[in-house]
Amino acid sequence: MRDKKVIVKIKKYKIYEIIKTLSKYNIYYTKLDKKQDGITLEINYKDYKKLKALFKKNTKIIKQTGIYGLIETLKKHYIFIISIILSYFVILILSNVCFGINIETNNNELKKIITEELNEYGIKKYKFKKDYNEITKIKNKILEDNKDKLEWLEIIENGVYYNISLTERIIKETPSVENEIMDIVSTKDALIQKVIIRKGTDIKYVNDYVKKGEVIISGDIIKNEEVVGNVIPDGDIYGEVWYTVTTTVPYNFIEYTSTGEKVNHYYINFLGNKMTILGKFNSSNVFIREETIIDKPYIFFKLMKEEKEIFEYKELTLSSSEAYEEALKRSDKSINAKLEDDEHIIDKKVLKKNEFSSKIEIEVFYRVYENIGKLERRITNLNEEE
Numbered sequence: 001m002r003d004k005k006v007i008v009k010i011k012k013y014k015i016y017e018i019i020k021t022l023s024k025y026n027i028y029y030t031k032l033d034k035k036q037d038g039i040t041l042e043i044n045y046k047d048y049k050k051l052k053a054l055f056k057k058n059t060k061i062i063k064q065t066g067i068y069g070l071i072e073t074l075k076k077h078y079i080f081i082i083s084i085i086l087s088y089f090v091i092l093i094l095s096n097v098c099f100g101i102n103i104e105t106n107n108n109e110l111k112k113i114i115t116e117e118l119n120e121y122g123i124k125k126y127k128f129k130k131d132y133n134e135i136t137k138i139k140n141k142i143l144e145d146n147k148d149k150l151e152w153l154e155i156i157e158n159g160v161y162y163n164i165s166l167t168e169r170i171i172k173e174t175p176s177v178e179n180e181i182m183d184i185v186s187t188k189d190a191l192i193q194k195v196i197i198r199k200g201t202d203i204k205y206v207n208d209y210v211k212k213g214e215v216i217i218s219g220d221i222i223k224n225e226e227v228v229g230n231v232i233p234d235g236d237i238y239g240e241v242w243y244t245v246t247t248t249v250p251y252n253f254i255e256y257t258s259t260g261e262k263v264n265h266y267y268i269n270f271l272g273n274k275m276t277i278l279g280k281f282n283s284s285n286v287f288i289r290e291e292t293i294i295d296k297p298y299i300f301f302k303l304m305k306e307e308k309e310i311f312e313y314k315e316l317t318l319s320s321s322e323a324y325e326e327a328l329k330r331s332d333k334s335i336n337a338k339l340e341d342d343e344h345i346i347d348k349k350v351l352k353k354n355e356f357s358s359k360i361e362i363e364v365f366y367r368v369y370e371n372i373g374k375l376e377r378r379i380t381n382l383n384e385e386e
Contacts, residue, residue: 004045007031007063010055011038025050095160098129103164110149114164117142123155123162131293181378182232184217186210190239190372200233210239216373237373240346243366245334249327250359251318256311265306266293277303323360324353331364343370 010018018039022029027050032041040062043051051059074081101118103111118124121138130138135155143153152167184200192208200217204210216237221229268275294303318326328350335345345368352363 005042005064006045006048006061007040007042008048008051009035009038009040009060009062010051011058013039013055013058015039021051021054025054027051096129097160098123098125098127098162099160100125101162101164103166105166105168107168110166110168113146113149114142114153114166117145118164129157129162132291181230182219182375183215183378184233184235184237184373185376186212186214186216186237186239186372187374188212188239188241188370188372190241190370192216192237192239192372193369194236194238196236198234199231200235210372219378233375235373236371238342238369239372241368241370241372243335243368244351244363245331245366246361246363247327247331247334248359248361249318249323249330251320251323252358253316254313255316256313259310259312261310263308263310265308267304267306269302269304270300274304320355320360324362327360327362328364331362335366335368339368340371343368345369 015034018041019032021027025047027043027047029041029043029047032039038058048059048061101115101124103114105111105114118138121141123130123138135157139153139155143150147169149169150166151169154165156163156165189211190209192204192206192210195202195204195206195216197217200219201222202216203218204214204216210216217233217235219230219233220227221231263279265279266277268277289307289309291305291307292302293305332345332348339345345366347367349365350362351365352361354361
């Protein structure tokens, strides 16, 4: 009780009499204020007992301050406070329960299938709602399992309900590929390097130049210079394709390397202020991905998650020659990223090299060995068909 502070009101005494008494009995006070109906001041609780003995009924406590005042307030209003807390948690729980599912389709058979799928994944009446990531996974699984029935599906949370929007797949009867005339055509302007034919008739040969869309292997079966039938052509065509890549590298830059370590930081966002719940980690060496866990209009805060991927970094200063080599590496990397295992860079040549005060810029010409063949339906002229 020694540190307990109280605000006391003293009536029917003049201020100089009160101050004189306080001084006489070594009573330390703060916040002395003169009111119309008396004098108020803040003192220790033990000194209040002295004043009570001196001024009798003319002295009373009007407020307790500090932690004791808070405790006293909580005691006085504890039923109301507990009711508020319980009500909040009841609302929070109920707001995360599904009370109905509306599937927007007139196809009763499809509605039954979707309902069973949702039940299997735990989306049904009176069950807790799923978070955004789970909903996305469930939606994709349902679409994958019902490719022949669904074109598009969306699970939308609307308050305590789920609205299921969907587009039914309509399968149109199309002519069999086997009944169509097909050719293997070039996907790019190229110089043919290699032709492998398993079915069909070669129209172009090694070292021929072809433009994008030109036929290389025909589906026609030719005998004595006449078309006697058609097949679906099969083969591989590799050609020399050309690219020009421009790359810029600064002489001074920061290189980031992932440590493989990640930290999940959960916090409450209240009026723009972060209050950490778990996993606080402060560092400039992180890349942050943020996700909202709870954000409801009737809740006065947001529950957020930050995934922090930790990186090490170093500041690099390159010479002109080092920057040139780095630019070449980056240019090669941009080309190789497009290539498959059976494709490669044949040759390269630097066309331009520009050195500036803070960076170097190069333009590189590439000759690339690529698979350029693609099976494509032949567009026939109506007059020819007649």
